[in-house]
Amino acid sequence: MRMILKLVIFAIMVSIIIANIPRKVDASVSVSAQSAILMEQNSGRILYEKDANTKRRIASITKIMTAILAIESGKMNRNVKVSEQATHAEGSSIYLKPGEKIKLKDLVYGLMLRSGNDAAVAIAEYVGGSVDGFALLMNQKAREIGMYNTHFTNPHGLDDSKDHYSTAYDMAVLMRYAMQNKTFQTISGTKVYRSPNPTEAWDRVWKNKNRLLTKYQYCTGGKTGYTKLAKRTLVTTATKGDMSLIAVTLNDSDDWNDHISMYESGFKGFDMAEVLPKGKIDIVNNNDYKDHLFLKDSVVYPATNKEMSLFSVKYKLTKPTKSRGNPKIKESVVGKAEVYLDGKVVKEAPIYYQNIPIKKKGLFDFVKDLFLTVFGVRANG
Structure with missing residues (x-):
C-alpha cells in the first residue's frame, strides 16, 4: 500500500514538473561569421554550429590558453622581470618597460583585458622559459583537453606562422575548460582593473575590450581578437538562470x-533538464548494494521542450565484493549511470557506494519535495 502511495505521489510530481516546463519555440539563428559555435558549459552540448571544425587563424583569442597556463603555474603572485624582447612585441600593448618587475597576476589581467602582446611574451618567457618552450606547453595542454585540430606557435596569436590555428569547436572546448577555474572566471569577467606602475606616479588602469560585458546583461566574460589575416575573432560566455553558454x-x-543572437537563441530554445537528482538511488535488490548507492551530484542536460520526454537512464554496476563491508572504506565508485537522449548516450555519472545504509525517504519527504517542486524552488530552466 505504501509503495502504491509513493508511485501515485511520484506520478503527480512528474506531471506537475512537465506541466510547469516553459514552452519554448524552436529558435533559429544566422550569423555572418565564417565559423561559429554555441556550446552549453556544463554538458558541452553543441546548441548551434556553423563550419565549426574548419581550421582557421584565431588572432588574440589565443591568449585564453596563455592565461590559463599562467594561472595553473601557481606563480600568480610572483614578480616577473620584463625582457627587452617582450617590450618589442608588435600590435596591442600594455606598454611594459625593459627590466621592470610586475606580478604575473597583473600581466594576466593586462593580457586578457587589453590584449597586451608584450604581456603575452613576458608570460611565455616566465612560465615556459622561452616563447618556443611555452608553445610546447600550449600544445600539450591542447591535446590534454581535447583540442585536436589546434596548433600554437606563439602566446599572442599574431600572424607570424601558418601553423598557428584552431577551430571554433576547439576554442569552445578551451573556454569550457578555462571557465572551470575560479581565477580565470574572475579575470575574464572583470570590466576594469588597476595595476601598480612602479616607474610612474600613477597606476595602470585597464578597461576590458570585451564590449559584450556592458552591451549584453548576461555576458560573464570572454576574449576579443583581430589581425589582418584572421579578421575579427571572439570568444564570450553568458549565464542566464541555471544555464551557462559559450x-x-x-x-x-x-x-x-552575432553572439547576442546565438545566446538569445540558446536561452529561448533550451532548458536545463534535471534527468537524475543527487542522493540515494534504488536500482538493485542485492543486499550488498541495497540502500547503499547514491549520486554525489544531480545530472542536468540542456534540452528543447520536445526532447524532455526522450531521456532514459541505464545503470551499470560492478559485482559486489567482500570489501564493501569494510568500515574503513567509507565510499567508492561501483558503477555508472548512463543518460540517453533519443537513444544516444549524452552524459555519464559515477555511482557511489556508502557503507552506512542511506536513510529512505518517508512520506513527509516526498510531500516536501513535491511542495518545493510545485513552487519552483527546485525547478530548472
Whole structure:
C-alpha cells in the first residue's frame, strides 16, 4: 500500500514538473561569421554550429590558453622581470618597460583585458622559459583537453606562422575548460582593473575590450581578437538562470550582434533538464548494494521542450565484493549511470557506494519535495 502511495505521489510530481516546463519555440539563428559555435558549459552540448571544425587563424583569442597556463603555474603572485624582447612585441600593448618587475597576476589581467602582446611574451618567457618552450606547453595542454585540430606557435596569436590555428569547436572546448577555474572566471569577467606602475606616479588602469560585458546583461566574460589575416575573432560566455553558454566566432564582421543572437537563441530554445537528482538511488535488490548507492551530484542536460520526454537512464554496476563491508572504506565508485537522449548516450555519472545504509525517504519527504517542486524552488530552466 505504501509503495502504491509513493508511485501515485511520484506520478503527480512528474506531471506537475512537465506541466510547469516553459514552452519554448524552436529558435533559429544566422550569423555572418565564417565559423561559429554555441556550446552549453556544463554538458558541452553543441546548441548551434556553423563550419565549426574548419581550421582557421584565431588572432588574440589565443591568449585564453596563455592565461590559463599562467594561472595553473601557481606563480600568480610572483614578480616577473620584463625582457627587452617582450617590450618589442608588435600590435596591442600594455606598454611594459625593459627590466621592470610586475606580478604575473597583473600581466594576466593586462593580457586578457587589453590584449597586451608584450604581456603575452613576458608570460611565455616566465612560465615556459622561452616563447618556443611555452608553445610546447600550449600544445600539450591542447591535446590534454581535447583540442585536436589546434596548433600554437606563439602566446599572442599574431600572424607570424601558418601553423598557428584552431577551430571554433576547439576554442569552445578551451573556454569550457578555462571557465572551470575560479581565477580565470574572475579575470575574464572583470570590466576594469588597476595595476601598480612602479616607474610612474600613477597606476595602470585597464578597461576590458570585451564590449559584450556592458552591451549584453548576461555576458560573464570572454576574449576579443583581430589581425589582418584572421579578421575579427571572439570568444564570450553568458549565464542566464541555471544555464551557462559559450559562443565562438571566427572571421566575423558583426561578432557582437552575432553572439547576442546565438545566446538569445540558446536561452529561448533550451532548458536545463534535471534527468537524475543527487542522493540515494534504488536500482538493485542485492543486499550488498541495497540502500547503499547514491549520486554525489544531480545530472542536468540542456534540452528543447520536445526532447524532455526522450531521456532514459541505464545503470551499470560492478559485482559486489567482500570489501564493501569494510568500515574503513567509507565510499567508492561501483558503477555508472548512463543518460540517453533519443537513444544516444549524452552524459555519464559515477555511482557511489556508502557503507552506512542511506536513510529512505518517508512520506513527509516526498510531500516536501513535491511542495518545493510545485513552487519552483527546485525547478530548472
